[in-house]
Amino acid sequence: MTDQPTATRPGEALDLSRLQAYLLEHFPDARGSLEVLQFPRGFSNLTYLLRLGEQELVLRRPPFGVNIKTAHDMGREYRILSALWPVYPRVPRPLLYCADESVLGAPFYLMERLHGVILRTEPPAGMTPALMRGVCEAALEALVELHSLDYRQAGLADLGKPEGYAQRQVRGWTERYQKARTEDIPGMERAMTWLAANLPAESGAALIHNDFKYDNLILDPNNITRVLAVLDWEMATLGDPLMDLGTTLGYWAEADDPPGLKRFGLTYLPGNLRRAELVEAYAARTGRDVSNMLFYYVFGLFKVGVIMQQIYARFQKGLTQDERFGMLIHLIREAGQKIEKALGTGKI
Numbered sequence: 001m002t003d004q005p006t007a008t009r010p011g012e013a014l015d016l017s018r019l020q021a022y023l024l025e026h027f028p029d030a031r032g033s034l035e036v037l038q039f040p041r042g043f044s045n046l047t048y049l050l051r052l053g054e055q056e057l058v059l060r061r062p063p064f065g066v067n068i069k070t071a072h073d074m075g076r077e078y079r080i081l082s083a084l085w086p087v088y089p090r091v092p093r094p095l096l097y098c099a100d101e102s103v104l105g106a107p108f109y110l111m112e113r114l115h116g117v118i119l120r121t122e123p124p125a126g127m128t129p130a131l132m133r134g135v136c137e138a139a140l141e142a143l144v145e146l147h148s149l150d151y152r153q154a155g156l157a158d159l160g161k162p163e164g165y166a167q168r169q170v171r172g173w174t175e176r177y178q179k180a181r182t183e184d185i186p187g188m189e190r191a192m193t194w195l196a197a198n199l200p201a202e203s204g205a206a207l208i209h210n211d212f213k214y215d216n217l218i219l220d221p222n223n224i225t226r227v228l229a230v231l232d233w234e235m236a237t238l239g240d241p242l243m244d245l246g247t248t249l250g251y252w253a254e255a256d257d258p259p260g261l262k263r264f265g266l267t268y269l270p271g272n273l274r275r276a277e278l279v280e281a282y283a284a285r286t287g288r289d290v291s292n293m294l295f296y297y298v299f300g301l302f303k304v305g306v307i308m309q310q311i312y313a314r315f316q317k318g319l320t321q322d323e324r325f326g327m328l329i330h331l332i333r334e335a336g337q338k339i340e341k342a343l344g345t346g347k348i
Helices: 016-026 074-084 129-147 165-180 186-197 241-251 260-264 275-286 293-316 323-345
Strands: 034-038 046-052 055-061 094-098 108-112 206-208 217-220 223-230 237-239
Touching: 016 034, 016 046, 055 074, 074 094, 074 108, 129 206, 129 217, 129 223, 129 241, 129 275, 165 186, 165 237, 165 241, 165 293, 186 293, 186 323, 206 241, 237 241, 241 275, 241 293, 260 323, 293 323
Parallel strands: none
Antiparallel strands: 034 046, 046 055, 055 108, 094 108, 206 237, 217 223
């Protein structure tokens, strides 16, 4: 049931000799030869398992073939983990940051390896509706806990600018989509105009993850309804917590949704809250006004579509050899269809 690495993908191998020399310099008690495997999921920053003798470490680095330093800032991600680890008991312990690009060709950082269950496209054996509800509730609690965190006390008050966050996000993701667009998708086109015309009032500030979904959670293998850690903090910032919830809703497929977007998790299985129920439960725990949730849901779908569009555009240009990326165009079209349905019905 635990998440296991495999051999590194073509074009994503690391320089073992340089990396081993670097590790032995900074972990003098380590012994043995270096073995590197890769965690095969995820579409953005790359994650590897390093075995040096009996020691296990996890390495994160930017994807090959990208030059978007702000989107793949390893130093920023490491800083967030370092600030969170003492105050938010749901992150892996960060160990070391390397800004020297001569080692691997890009900055990277190392963190502890946590053993646990990550929900991917297939449920673990014995996943009953009751267990699924427990996982759903635990994920919601982890998100609420994050949004309730005192980010100033954690030393993250300068991580972002909460004022005007929604407006900047709509503008920024619109610009990213226009730059990466490979075909016209009506729902995505409509979302750009509708979001800009329906910006909500400010709803407060919180530390937000910006990619909070099942396959970014490590669950306790001894109690799957307990979240051990939240992964992939590359897009975390200070902003509107309802925008964070909207992103989660963008990934939150239900049983009658198109099949492709169900690849992002098992939220469609019996036992999960439906999107509207999840919003109600979040509001009950936080006291936040969720009356304008259609905006945040449409934004979440649009953002998910843009992320996939950027990756698909890189694949089309030959900047990545990962064959999984070729099918993303179908998921982008599905995101567009869901946007059109939401705007047509006024429901999430």
